[in-house]
Amino acid sequence: MxxxxxxxxxxxxxxxxxxxxxxxxxxRLTALINVFAAHAIVLAASVAWQAxxxxxxxxxxxxxxxxxxxxVAIPYGLRRIVxxxxxxxxxxxxxxxxxxxxxxxxxxxxxMVVMLRVTPGxxxxxxxDLAFALSIVLLGLLMMVTRRNAVSQVIGFMSLENGLVFAxxxxxxxxxxxxxxxxxxxxxxxxxxxxxLFRIRERFDTVDVQALDEARGERP
Amino acid sequence: MRTDALALVLLIPLCxxxxxxxxxxxxxxxxLNVLAAFATFASSLLLFAVxxxxxxxxxxxxxxxxxxxxxxFVAFTTSVFSxxxxxxxxxxxxxxxxxxxxxxxxxxxxxFAMNLALTANNIGLMWVAIELATLTTVLMVGLYRTPEAxxxxxxxxxxxxxxxxxxLFGTILVYMAARPIVGEGLSxxxxxxxxxxxxxxxxxxxxxxxxxxxxxxxxxxxLAPLHAWLPDAHAEGPTPISAxxxxxxxxxxxxxxxxxxxxxxxxxxxxxxxxxxxILGLISCLFAALMLYRRRDIKRLxxxxxxxxxxxxxxxxxMGGPLANFAGLLHMTMHSLTKSAIFFAVGHIAQVKGTQKxxxxxxxxxSNPVLGWGLVLGVVAIAxxxxxxxxxxxxxxxxxxxxxxxxxxxxxxxxxxxxxxxLFLRLNTIxxxxxxxxxxxxxxxxxxxxAHFAIVFVAGIYLPSGLVAGFTNVARLLG
Numbered sequence: 001m002x003x004x005x006x007x008x009x010x011x012x013x014x015x016x017x018x019x020x021x022x023x024x025x026x027x028r029l030t031a032l033i034n035v036f037a038a039h040a041i042v043l044a045a046s047v048a049w050q051a052x053x054x055x056x057x058x059x060x061x062x063x064x065x066x067x068x069x070x071x072v073a074i075p076y077g078l079r080r081i082v083x084x085x086x087x088x089x090x091x092x093x094x095x096x097x098x099x100x101x102x103x104x105x106x107x108x109x110x111x112m113v114v115m116l117r118v119t120p121g122x123x124x125x126x127x128x129d130l131a132f133a134l135s136i137v138l139l140g141l142l143m144m145v146t147r148r149n150a151v152s153q154v155i156g157f158m159s160l161e162n163g164l165v166f167a168x169x170x171x172x173x174x175x176x177x178x179x180x181x182x183x184x185x186x187x188x189x190x191x192x193x194x195x196x197l198f199r200i201r202e203r204f205d206t207v208d209v210q211a212l213d214e215a216r217g218e219r220p
Numbered sequence: 221m222r223t224d225a226l227a228l229v230l231l232i233p234l235c236x237x238x239x240x241x242x243x244x245x246x247x248x249x250x251x252l253n254v255l256a257a258f259a260t261f262a263s264s265l266l267l268f269a270v271x272x273x274x275x276x277x278x279x280x281x282x283x284x285x286x287x288x289x290x291x292x293f294v295a296f297t298t299s300v301f302s303x304x305x306x307x308x309x310x311x312x313x314x315x316x317x318x319x320x321x322x323x324x325x326x327x328x329x330x331x332f333a334m335n336l337a338l339t340a341n342n343i344g345l346m347w348v349a350i351e352l353a354t355l356t357t358v359l360m361v362g363l364y365r366t367p368e369a370x371x372x373x374x375x376x377x378x379x380x381x382x383x384x385x386x387x388l389f390g391t392i393l394v395y396m397a398a399r400p401i402v403g404e405g406l407s408x409x410x411x412x413x414x415x416x417x418x419x420x421x422x423x424x425x426x427x428x429x430x431x432x433x434x435x436x437x438x439x440x441x442x443l444a445p446l447h448a449w450l451p452d453a454h455a456e457g458p459t460p461i462s463a464x465x466x467x468x469x470x471x472x473x474x475x476x477x478x479x480x481x482x483x484x485x486x487x488x489x490x491x492x493x494x495x496x497x498x499i500l501g502l503i504s505c506l507f508a509a510l511m512l513y514r515r516r517d518i519k520r521l522x523x524x525x526x527x528x529x530x531x532x533x534x535x536x537x538x539m540g541g542p543l544a545n546f547a548g549l550l551h552m553t554m555h556s557l558t559k560s561a562i563f564f565a566v567g568h569i570a571q572v573k574g575t576q577k578x579x580x581x582x583x584x585x586x587s588n589p590v591l592g593w594g595l596v597l598g599v600v601a602i603a604x605x606x607x608x609x610x611x612x613x614x615x616x617x618x619x620x621x622x623x624x625x626x627x628x629x630x631x632x633x634x635x636x637x638x639x640x641x642x643l644f645l646r647l648n649t650i651x652x653x654x655x656x657x658x659x660x661x662x663x664x665x666x667x668x669x670x671a672h673f674a675i676v677f678v679a680g681i682y683l684p685s686g687l688v689a690g691f692t693n694v695a696r697l698l699g
Contacts, residue, residue, distance in 0.1 A: 173404025
């Protein structure tokens with residue numbers, strides 16, 4: 001692997017992890033959506049760079065999908081939802097920011113230890129990409145469990161999916177079927193979530209998922 | 221004729237979904253739904269006549285034939301039940317006619333997704349199919365749009381998506397493991413190619429992949445502690461969907477898990493996947509058995525019972541070996557048939573009594589004898605009492621375990637007995653004593669329910685030699 005190609009790929013991957021951390025401590029929804037849009041832009045750049053490095057033109061499509069849907073369309077839609085619902089207030093964190101960041105650091109360390117140990121034979125770019133991808137996935141999961149607000153859970157889920165797309169493109173020569181399906185399913189997932197958010201809004205006065213818990217069938 | 225049967229199994233539900241989405245009027249669409257489900261079942265039987273050639277995307281082999289026939293059969297009987305159930309829901313005003321069109325389209329789309337997942341020869345395609353099945357069931361669970369239904373759908377959606385995301389990561393890792401051996405591109409995701417070369421894959425990558433796949437698809441199977449979505453989704457959705465979820469969708473996720481287990485078993489240097497599955501299975505079984513005691517909602521009760529039985533099945537497949545695998549397959553089949561039949565009964569009970577609360581349902585054997593005794597029969601079957609089919613499969617699981625690790629068998633038997641106690645405690649309130657709640661005759665078709673019970677009853681006494689030979693063959697394939 002040549003120095004510069006490797007470094008650029010590395011930088012983009014590192015930026016993705018960094019932006020995942022930035023998402024963790026956002027306490028306003030609009031800011032969180034902006035960070036997610038940045039996350040998607042960096043993902044698109046990273047995928048495009050992989051397309052260039054691997055000489056795989058079909059990956060440009062994946063990059064374009066990431067840019068068009070995740071960086072533009074979805075943040076636009078989410079902003080509208082937030083404005084319509086009038087929830088630009090603070091996000092309720094389940095655990096404190098410091099604790100979330102510490103947990104995040106732990107998860108990144110975990111994924112480095114796990115992935116770098118099991119893939120000594122793979123080429124360096126692929127194995128470090130996988131380690132970064134796992135970090136992004138785990139940070140997305142962390143975000144989903146530390147947030148109670150439905151919109152920020154959705155964003156956590158989408159940044160998790162970003163990590164998956166990143167992993168899929170890092171796996172050299174992975175068939176196009178999967179990439180398009182990933183992008184496509186994110187789109188479907190978004191539509192579903194959108195519908196659900198509106199329904200939830202219809203039925204409850206809040207999109208706070210905790211309010212849903214109280215509506216559960218079996219709680220006395 | 222060669223690939224026609226396979227194409228039919230996939231195309232009939234897909235075309236039916238498009239058609240049913242466009243047609244108005246629930247009487248017509250409910251019948252068409254039954255017709256489409258029956259046609260799919262009939263064409264799945266054709267798979268036995270001529271084995272279709274497998275390509276890069278689709279495969280039919282001895283393993284998935286069993287699953288396909290079971291899936292299409294239960295889908296057909298459920299569609300019969302669904303027709304009378306939905307009719308009643310519309311009359312009682314719980315469901316608006318406009319949603320029925322959507323419901324039927326989603327029902328067929330779910331059938332398509334499950335059949336696609338079962339016939340996929342490509343780990344990527346299989347993942348897409350399971351994702352599609354998840355999305356359609358999420359929409360159906362939220363069908364009633366009550367706060368409870370929306371919460372259940374939301375929870376199912378979030379947990380299901382996370383599970384599916386983890387499974388995708390595992391799928392990517394399998395591709396990474398296969399790439400150096402098989403070469404880049406499509407062939408590194410094709411089952412038949414992967415199985416042929418699995419012995420040379422990087423064992424560490426495969427191990428890691430299996431952990432993700434177990435957590436990911438295990439969420440869909442409903443294994444504890446990843447089961448949180450399951451009781452809600454079963455309780456709040458329309459009852460036909462509870463029957464399909466318990467009877468079929470859990471099996472489909474299990475099938476995906478079994479395929480990957482086979483892959484790992486072929487690689488001598490990788491970890492043995494069995495112990496992981498045994499532990500998760502046992503935890504699910506014990507946990508769910510204990511949870512049965514505090515249930516107040518009849519559909520939740522049987523949802524926890526599904527977790528318990530999926531635990532037993534995963535336990536059996538985790539033990540491995542021809543006998544335990546045979547027992548696992550048999551138990552899976554029996555559980556699908558019995559549990560869906562129980563949900564058919566429960567659906568009508570909830571409609572007659574107008575509630576799912578166990579406290580408000582009582583004395584069913586006096587007020588609605590057919591329904592009440594049907595449920596009693598179902599609970600007797602699901603609790604594993606002789607001479608019904610589940611007794612035989614549970615007996616096989618326990619006895620094959622006794623030969624190898626007695627302590628595990630003791631724990632499993634303990635869990636099964638706890639579950640038996642919990643189920644009968646609740647059954648006593650529901651079926652016997654003074655009738656409670658509104659007493660009116662149920663307008664329902666009992667044919668699907670008793671057809672299932674008849675099969676389970678016969679299977680408990682006599683298994684046709686053809687079936688035994690087929691299951692033995694599949695059990696041997698599973699390793």
